[in-house]
Amino acid sequence: MPQKIYIRLASHRVNTSVAVNQRHPKIFTPGEVITTQNEFMRGHGTYEENGELKSSVAGVREQVNNLISVRPLKSRYNGEVGDVVVGRITEVQQKRWKVETNSRLDSVLPLSAVNLPGGELRRRSAEDEHMMRQFLQEGDLISAEVQSVHSDGSLSLHTRSLKYGKLAQGVLVKVFPSLIRRSKTHFHNLPIGASVILGNNGFIWICPTINNTDESVGGFIQNLEQVVPKQERETIARIRNCILALMQSKMLLYDTSILYAYEESLKYSVPELLVPEAMVDTAVLTQQRLCMIENE
């Protein structure tokens, strides 16, 4: 099958910005003095020098009572308890797994914080420790919830719910954590025939819709033999490209924005959707629809 190949000069780059409102809050850049009064407390992204509170990142000031912090628009994932994350196992250790979650330190998934296959609740024995690699091995993708944040910033995860566990067939997309909008649920069964897990850490998992609701196995079964029909795979690929388009234009990702982008992208074929013009077009149309809803 002949394929169109797009090669373009750097000077013909498309402007991907979809910025609408030109009013913006004051932006602070590193080294800039925020305040010289010393009644304020310094939060993240600030430091004190010679009695002056200065910014250490580029971003917008946030103030809670006396606490001033500056939040950068893009950074590594800062975990909070209760966040849904998608991560990759990097190491199997004694009684715990190490998980890469785009955080500044690898996260920990203790053996005691997973539901063992079979769903039974019991003490973890030495046998379970030997079996750890059978449950999860290096390179496996998991979805989990943040259980606690340690003092050095590393996260402790748990998968003590049937919705968490090992991820089987699907596509992973990595975006900046700040592009994920915090919402009540991060598991979405989109009506177009795919499920999306929007990890708070910027890892997005797209997979075929899971029909059986009575999962009593605790999510450690990976069915890699099952063939996903072509139509479903195309849907997944389209969602992935839509997410890339939204990411390129730095738009927030949540179920509505992804769904709208999907609908707006239907006039393009899936491979065409990777052309910068098509990506920007999709993003702009999505932005317009989102604005319309907001105004109503």
Added chain:
Amino acid sequence: MSRSKELISKIGLRLDGRRANELRRIRCKLGVFTEPDGSAYLEQGLTKVLAAVYGPHQVRNRSKAQHDTAIVNCQFSMAVFSTNERKRRPRGDRKSTELSMHLQQALLAVIKTELYPWSQIDVYVEVLHADGGIYPACVNAATLALIDAGIPIKEYVCACTASLANNDIPMLDISHQEEVMGGPTLTVAALPISGKIVLMEMSQRFHLDHLQKVLEKALQGCRDIKQILDEAVRLHVRDVGCSTGWANTS
């Protein structure tokens, strides 16, 4: 003596038509890649540099991990096609290793490493086109990439070169042509807001009496560069912020 006279003409113009205290054109862009945590592209005249920052992330080599600070790992490399004569290897030679160390020294002075124990920050800099002032361009690009990555830094670290023409007039931001023609080159990396100098290097010598004015010129250059970078950062933050609707920020 006769050679250095050509560096600046009688009416005060340099070989490329600049005046003694003018910088070359600086163009820069933040967030050019999606894979690294932060990236930047910077053009200073014809010198073109890409910088990418990964991290802070878990230390790969566990024995190197520090319990109280992050380690900063810098790698400088030059594309084989960046110079007049094709380079044999892009990195690993003596000059690249030296520049990596100097870059690390400049960045360690500003990064608040104490916030990230057990972590590591990788800075990769690639020169695409070398036309004099490679080190300053690398430092400036690395600063932008660090800001894009959201890594806390005390302030901008900027670098600039200055030289002495006709044994009298200090001039700013030396191009490759002027480097080759001779004349001492002073490279300064400084923190423009507090006026601290983090690195100073000289390629040839001139009389000590001239040092003050040449250094002052280089520091002025650093301050000018900081203005340009700051503008670019603000523009970038505004663009991204407006696209996301300033969400996740109150």
